[in-house]
Amino acid sequence: MTDQAGRDREAVSKFVEGFAxxxxxxxxxxxxxxxxxxxxxxxxxxxxSAELGEQLRISPAAVSGAVRYLSQxxxxxREREPGSRRExxxxxxxxWYEALTNREAILKRWxxxxxxxxxxxxxxxxxxxxxxxxxxxxxxxxxxxxxxxxRWRVHRDQVFGEGRRPAEDP
Amino acid sequence: MTDQAGRDREAVSKFVEGFAxxxxxxxxxxxxxxxxxxxxxxxxxxxxSAELGEQLRISPAAVSGAVRYLSQxxxxxREREPGSRRExxxxxxxxWYEALTNREAILKRWxxxxxxxxxxxxxxxxxxxxxxxxxxxxxxxxxxxxxxxxRWRVHRDQVFGEGRRPAEDP
DNA sequence: CCTTAACTTCACAAATTTCTGAAAGAAGCG
DNA sequence: CGCTTCTTTCAGAAATTTGTGAAGTTAAGG
Numbered sequence: 001m002t003d004q005a006g007r008d009r010e011a012v013s014k015f016v017e018g019f020a021x022x023x024x025x026x027x028x029x030x031x032x033x034x035x036x037x038x039x040x041x042x043x044x045x046x047x048x049s050a051e052l053g054e055q056l057r058i059s060p061a062a063v064s065g066a067v068r069y070l071s072q073x074x075x076x077x078r079e080r081e082p083g084s085r086r087e088x089x090x091x092x093x094x095x096w097y098e099a100l101t102n103r104e105a106i107l108k109r110w111x112x113x114x115x116x117x118x119x120x121x122x123x124x125x126x127x128x129x130x131x132x133x134x135x136x137x138x139x140x141x142x143x144x145x146x147x148x149x150x151r152w153r154v155h156r157d158q159v160f161g162e163g164r165r166p167a168e169d170p
Numbered sequence: 171m172t173d174q175a176g177r178d179r180e181a182v183s184k185f186v187e188g189f190a191x192x193x194x195x196x197x198x199x200x201x202x203x204x205x206x207x208x209x210x211x212x213x214x215x216x217x218x219s220a221e222l223g224e225q226l227r228i229s230p231a232a233v234s235g236a237v238r239y240l241s242q243x244x245x246x247x248r249e250r251e252p253g254s255r256r257e258x259x260x261x262x263x264x265x266w267y268e269a270l271t272n273r274e275a276i277l278k279r280w281x282x283x284x285x286x287x288x289x290x291x292x293x294x295x296x297x298x299x300x301x302x303x304x305x306x307x308x309x310x311x312x313x314x315x316x317x318x319x320x321r322w323r324v325h326r327d328q329v330f331g332e333g334r335r336p337a338e339d340p
Numbered sequence: 341c342c343t344t345a346a347c348t349t350c351a352c353a354a355a356t357t358t359c360t361g362a363a364a365g366a367a368g369c370g
Numbered sequence: 371c372g373c374t375t376c377t378t379t380c381a382g383a384a385a386t387t388t389g390t391g392a393a394g395t396t397a398a399g400g
Contacts, residue, residue: 014290015301022283025276040304062390065389086345086347087346106196110189116185137322144318152307152310156307228360232359250367256375
């Protein structure tokens, strides 16, 4: 029962494809999106490369590419069980949406490009002022996001209970 | 001087292409990104279709497509000066990043897909619980974002001064 | 060590996306 | 009203992206 055995494959697949489609809509590549959704919908949040390939009907190469992207962006972590050559990919509930909000790296680059623009166009020009305000916006957001995540953790512990966290890795 | 005349075209172009590249990196299509960056860097935040085409070296068709996307996502508004058949496209500083955070629509769709997943997989299964927590996260974020924008407006008025707003449309 | 099971990399074919020129469609202006 | 100027739509060429099979690489286990 800890495996796919007793589960409604139809329902899982429907969720996986539907949620992946939404992720794609938001700009994520197709394969990473599908792999990620599959992990989210798995019982333990862990699947092997072979399981992913079979469930999604994609080649090992596709799994490899998708997982590389997902681990680079810290949405999924890879583990290898000692004494096996199977690799296992895991989604940690907390870790992954922390990663999602770590578009911070992107915000930083935007802010940098804008600062350059202000310098080159002149801070006293209309365009320069517009860019400066935009830059200030991103810096503001950047700071707010980490505060928001702090509040989320408090909120989550209130709603879902605090004791559950260590149980996630059985 | 209110036109491109006295401006450093080189500097403008450098900013436009650099910032557009960052937007593309974050998932925006190329042409919308370039058009948007060009508007940001323009003196009045307003450019005509022809000006955009000339500055970016793209066809009228490309401008049309890019602008359609940008106005659908409320990042740019289109106006037609009465008595002219030239259309003008404007970026309102405030309006556009409000639009950016209005990924709310996306968050809503994600939350919906997740809720369906919880129902179909069962709220009492491990996967169901994971999905439920993720759903709760997005709902939390969704609420926080509008509060954050409120704080931003206060912050902005403190830093940039309050009186400047009506001056934006001379 | 050699074998074998697994993952990764690479070159290419297929599918998709992107941008253009050309034609069609609006809307001012005489 | 018809001419003219601008914008939009559309079909297709070009470029990019995507996913695969096959070869290459790593590491476990005899």
